[in-house]
Amino acid sequence: MENNLNHRVLNWTPVPFNKVNVTDDFWLPRIATLKNVTIPACLTQCEKTGRISNFARAGGLETGQHQGMYYDDSDVYKVLEGAAYTLMHERDPILEKEIDRIIGLIAAAQETDGYLSTYYTLASPDFKWTDMEKHEMYNGGHLIEAAVAYYEATGKREMLGVACKLADHYLSMFGPSKRHWVEGHQGIELALVKLYHITGEAKYVSFAQWLLEERGHGHGSGAIWDKEDWGPAYCQDDVPVKDIEKVTGHAVRAMYLYAGMADVARATGEEGYLDALLRVWAHTVERNMYVTGGIGPSRHNEGFTADYDLPNDTAYCETCASIGMALWNHRMNLLFGDAKYADIVEQELYNGVLAGISLSGDRFFYVNPLASEGNHHRVEWFHTSCCPTNLARFLPSIGGYQFAVTDKGIVCNQYVAGKADLQLSDGFAVQIESAADYPWEGNIRLKLRPQRERIFPLLLRIPGWCRGFQVCVNGDRIHPDAYRLEKGYLVLERNWGVGDAVELRLEEPVQLVRAKAEVESDRGRFAVRRGPILYCLEQADNPILKYDDYAMPADMTWSIAPGSDSLEGAYLLTAHDRRGHTFRLIPYYAWDNRSPGFMQVWVKELESGALYKQ
Amino acid sequence: MENNLNHRVLNWTPVPFNKVNVTDDFWLPRIATLKNVTIPACLTQCEKTGRISNFARAGGLETGQHQGMYYDDSDVYKVLEGAAYTLMHERDPILEKEIDRIIGLIAAAQETDGYLSTYYTLASPDFKWTDMEKHEMYNGGHLIEAAVAYYEATGKREMLGVACKLADHYLSMFGPSKRHWVEGHQGIELALVKLYHITGEAKYVSFAQWLLEERGHGHGSGAIWDKEDWGPAYCQDDVPVKDIEKVTGHAVRAMYLYAGMADVARATGEEGYLDALLRVWAHTVERNMYVTGGIGPSRHNEGFTADYDLPNDTAYCETCASIGMALWNHRMNLLFGDAKYADIVEQELYNGVLAGISLSGDRFFYVNPLASEGNHHRVEWFHTSCCPTNLARFLPSIGGYQFAVTDKGIVCNQYVAGKADLQLSDGFAVQIESAADYPWEGNIRLKLRPQRERIFPLLLRIPGWCRGFQVCVNGDRIHPDAYRLEKGYLVLERNWGVGDAVELRLEEPVQLVRAKAEVESDRGRFAVRRGPILYCLEQADNPILKYDDYAMPADMTWSIAPGSDSLEGAYLLTAHDRRGHTFRLIPYYAWDNRSPGFMQVWVKELESGALYKQ
Numbered sequence A, B: 001m002e003n004n005l006n007h008r009v010l011n012w013t014p015v016p017f018n019k020v021n022v023t024d025d026f027w028l029p030r031i032a033t034l035k036n037v038t039i040p041a042c043l044t045q046c047e048k049t050g051r052i053s054n055f056a057r058a059g060g061l062e063t064g065q066h067q068g069m070y071y072d073d074s075d076v077y078k079v080l081e082g083a084a085y086t087l088m089h090e091r092d093p094i095l096e097k098e099i100d101r102i103i104g105l106i107a108a109a110q111e112t113d114g115y116l117s118t119y120y121t122l123a124s125p126d127f128k129w130t131d132m133e134k135h136e137m138y139n140g141g142h143l144i145e146a147a148v149a150y151y152e153a154t155g156k157r158e159m160l161g162v163a164c165k166l167a168d169h170y171l172s173m174f175g176p177s178k179r180h181w182v183e184g185h186q187g188i189e190l191a192l193v194k195l196y197h198i199t200g201e202a203k204y205v206s207f208a209q210w211l212l213e214e215r216g217h218g219h220g221s222g223a224i225w226d227k228e229d230w231g232p233a234y235c236q237d238d239v240p241v242k243d244i245e246k247v248t249g250h251a252v253r254a255m256y257l258y259a260g261m262a263d264v265a266r267a268t269g270e271e272g273y274l275d276a277l278l279r280v281w282a283h284t285v286e287r288n289m290y291v292t293g294g295i296g297p298s299r300h301n302e303g304f305t306a307d308y309d310l311p312n313d314t315a316y317c318e319t320c321a322s323i324g325m326a327l328w329n330h331r332m333n334l335l336f337g338d339a340k341y342a343d344i345v346e347q348e349l350y351n352g353v354l355a356g357i358s359l360s361g362d363r364f365f366y367v368n369p370l371a372s373e374g375n376h377h378r379v380e381w382f383h384t385s386c387c388p389t390n391l392a393r394f395l396p397s398i399g400g401y402q403f404a405v406t407d408k409g410i411v412c413n414q415y416v417a418g419k420a421d422l423q424l425s426d427g428f429a430v431q432i433e434s435a436a437d438y439p440w441e442g443n444i445r446l447k448l449r450p451q452r453e454r455i456f457p458l459l460l461r462i463p464g465w466c467r468g469f470q471v472c473v474n475g476d477r478i479h480p481d482a483y484r485l486e487k488g489y490l491v492l493e494r495n496w497g498v499g500d501a502v503e504l505r506l507e508e509p510v511q512l513v514r515a516k517a518e519v520e521s522d523r524g525r526f527a528v529r530r531g532p533i534l535y536c537l538e539q540a541d542n543p544i545l546k547y548d549d550y551a552m553p554a555d556m557t558w559s560i561a562p563g564s565d566s567l568e569g570a571y572l573l574t575a576h577d578r579r580g581h582t583f584r585l586i587p588y589y590a591w592d593n594r595s596p597g598f599m600q601v602w603v604k605e606l607e608s609g610a611l612y613k614q
Helices: A027-048 A051-058 A073-089 A093-109 A118-123 A136-154 A158-173 A188-199 A202-214 A251-268 A272-287 A319-336 A339-352 A386-401 B027-048 B051-058 B073-089 B093-109 B118-123 B136-154 B158-173 B188-199 B202-214 B251-268 B272-287 B319-336 B339-352 B386-401
Strands: A020-022 A403-405 A410-412 A418-423 A429-436 A443-450 A454-461 A468-473 A484-486 A489-496 A500-506 A510-515 A525-530 A533-538 A551-553 A557-562 A571-576 A582-587 A603-606 B020-022 B403-405 B410-412 B418-423 B429-436 B443-450 B454-461 B468-473 B484-486 B489-496 B500-506 B510-515 B525-530 B533-538 B551-553 B557-562 B571-576 B582-587 B603-606
Touching: A020 A027, A020 A386, A027 A051, A027 A073, A027 A386, A051 A073, A051 A093, A051 A118, A073 A093, A073 A136, A073 A386, A093 A136, A093 A158, A136 A158, A136 A188, A136 A386, A158 A188, A158 A202, A188 A202, A188 A251, A202 A251, A251 A272, A251 A319, A272 A319, A319 A339, A319 A386, A339 A386, A339 A454, A339 A533, A403 A418, A410 A429, A443 A454, A454 A500, A468 A489, A489 A500, A525 A571, B020 B027, B020 B386, B027 B051, B027 B073, B027 B386, B051 B073, B051 B093, B051 B118, B073 B093, B073 B136, B073 B386, B093 B136, B093 B158, B136 B158, B136 B188, B136 B386, B158 B188, B158 B202, B188 B202, B188 B251, B202 B251, B251 B272, B251 B319, B272 B319, B319 B339, B319 B386, B339 B386, B339 B454, B339 B533, B403 B418, B410 B429, B443 B454, B454 B500, B468 B489, B489 B500, B525 B571
Parallel strands: A410 A454, A468 B557, A551 A603, A557 B468, B410 B454, B551 B603
Antiparallel strands: A020 A418, A403 A410, A418 A429, A429 A443, A443 A500, A454 A489, A468 A500, A484 A489, A510 A525, A525 A533, A525 A603, A533 A582, A557 A571, A571 A582, B020 B418, B403 B410, B418 B429, B429 B443, B443 B500, B454 B489, B468 B500, B484 B489, B510 B525, B525 B533, B525 B603, B533 B582, B557 B571, B571 B582
């Protein structure tokens, strides 16, 4: 397929995480927990709740009615996708046997014409494709993603066959001069682009583009559209996608839509999406994003309300929406080659997304408020359990966000310790190894092993939170005149030899963050950040404080040290003010892992007499 | 003399700089330049301008009239004081010979009754003690300080004898039941306390206290008092010192007054000064201090105007006033044991004071604006040349601000690399050695060698600009529960053994500083600071910019690297914004050392769309 993206886009190539060997002290234990605890726990829940049986029943392998909700198939697919990712880190015959068994059930559940959605097959076979809100293609999208992942991890094709058959079924029914379809919950679009990349079949990306173009023309119908206070904006069907100005409606759907638009733009060179993506990105991050990276303040529509409406205690901030932000921003970064999108990926990774899962790996938040009086806790599973299964598939793929390849060089987007075997666009091989105590310390050490000496640019993301950095190559400090900063990247273009070492020192001070005055909920307050980690104050460390009944001056001194083992080596911040009060803050992602109690991100600021304030 | 200071005061003991062997990469070359360039240059100027001849003429050793101003004697004393300080670093027979020669002239100029002020002796012998503005005791104060310094440096008593004879002359004429005297330009008070400490003669500190108490009762008279728009407030004679609420009048006089009050309080236990000092300190630093540490915005009165009146381009900010702030705050620190005063000492050392002298050591600012269109430059000498000679005596004493001793332990106030032999209050000996690349890097390494193992507190100042720190002892990170923070100090109380090593990592990020909204001149602007160093933008590095005709966004990325040799290894900050503009900033103290051009500290802030701002 011809790519004729205009000059505004760079269209970098991602380095898939199976080319990256993560050795990171922060992420490696978490990936192990995902494999050993989270994925087995999710599989058990899928089994217990009938999500897996639904496939067996739809396939006629056992008897019984459909259990649960019409979108429950997707949870099984997402766990399989996550399991596939862990297999890319390390194969596991026992896990594969279980997956193969489930794939067998899924294949059995697929109807002869390719249709696959156990709810309709079992409960309502005569009403397929009658309500665009019923997640039929949403389920299919997750099937495709899981199939691609499992094929990449194992080379096994059975599930990929199911996926292609299902996609071909869609193509047979919908499309130009066929039926209209506005999928109520997006996700299918980006899945189809993945299917295109793995199969080389351009029809899948064309269909993804057709699905995008279906929106905003009044073709949508079903439960959502009929609800007066939701309507088409709820699922971003209010305007044609090229005309999108503002983020609206259900947060996860919006994110998956924009991710799909970016994917289609990258794959097809569709320029019409670029302006819409830039506009809606600015509208999202400049007016509608929490400092955690969380989005979608309202429980009512699981989504957006009015600009700057960012309440803390009632913040909805669905975990899946943060994952969606990461997926979208990752694609924006590849499309436009700007570090500010990778900044958001990082913000979600270490805050908005990571808070969704307990340190133990078996308890989850669906809703992620920025303040709690003490009654909000992670649980093992939900009736609608998209978040646990989304975490199970998203987090093991962390390595995939680390590097990218430009037309000439290499991009370091995330500072996760690991080793990657990359190929530049002309096939030139470069091994890159990164070491860091990130996120706790900002010293990044990179080692390059190009196949031979060569001049190429190495792009190092200078995170948006980072005000200052120093950089050395092979121990020599590099003067600012010898490099450039472009779109948030430090660009080191030089003749790289085997074993060349780069040391990047990112300043990681304790930072007090204040919101724009328009954000009423945060007025007179600050949040505390260090590096990419947003902090919060939790009752467990501050037993004498009462919820929101305290204030902190801005000129406190923070001592920085790893905490007790209960928070897995996380650096805690202990502040002392001049009245003799002490406050201890922990990373936001780590809250609600100890004794229950209140939590706050935005703390009241005690006005000081200081003439100058940083 | 009995010391019965109340519980609010700690009354630490300073460690004089002759007990401290400075090895600092930042300060050592500057002290060498002071000795090799500045002091010889000042002596030459004193010679050329008749300042030294005035003594010879007053002593009848040569003929001729008084040259220059009535306060010019003080310049000679200040250079001798500075020269004495350099001799404490390293004796120098040639320099001593020259000083001894000048001391001979000074001794000759002293009248039989002890009187010494060459202006009156030569030009107006019948009008001694008729105009309290004529700096007779101000001159004497500097004589005393020089005498004490030279005695401490060399053990030679001649000048000290002159000083005591002069002080005794004051005592014979003024005091309870004798004549009133309100010295127009303070300085004599703190000098008398020095004389008390070196001689043990309580009469000197009593007289200093009497002089303080003379103020604010209508006893003052002379040129200043008669001027309608100056009046008694100009020299802080408007209210009794215990009733001082606000900083007023001539900045240097105010600083010397408060320093004298702190000294007398420390020496006598005079509690009545404490509240006044605390009040006027807050009024000074919270409403009337520039971000450079500079004070006194107005050229008209060389002093203070209205609260928050801090214009940048017309800022007067006399170098001597910054030195005065350092002298006063050093004493406040010793008196109250609070790091916030040592913060100001540091702020002055690296900014307000240091800007006063060229890197070459032979050119000086009297006036230190925070913005210049390009026509403000250092010169070799002034008609009123207090600033060069004040720099010559202040800067070589840097080591004296480094350590103090509490009733039980040791205080590290300034992080200058060096080695000191201290004695705790009971005589227990501790050698302490500090190493640091300060101010450029915030890693401080301290080594302790107590005479034997002992439990005592080590107080490490956590600078006010520093938001976060980490601390290790003998390589082990210390958990915040194992220390406390008190009045800005990290207090490490433990059993210290020989060779124990402390590593303190102070975060030194690039910081954007904003002024309180009340400061009209700085509204919509920020200043840039890193560690204790305030930065400025100078045309030499930014040839395409025009004075105040540019704006910088807050979310820039700063690369940090030493500059070219022309700025002696100073770290420069190079910022890149997303429009492709580059800005380079240099330390404020280093401005006007290269090609002339504009300079600005407070730069206009380009508003960004950012929802969250640090």
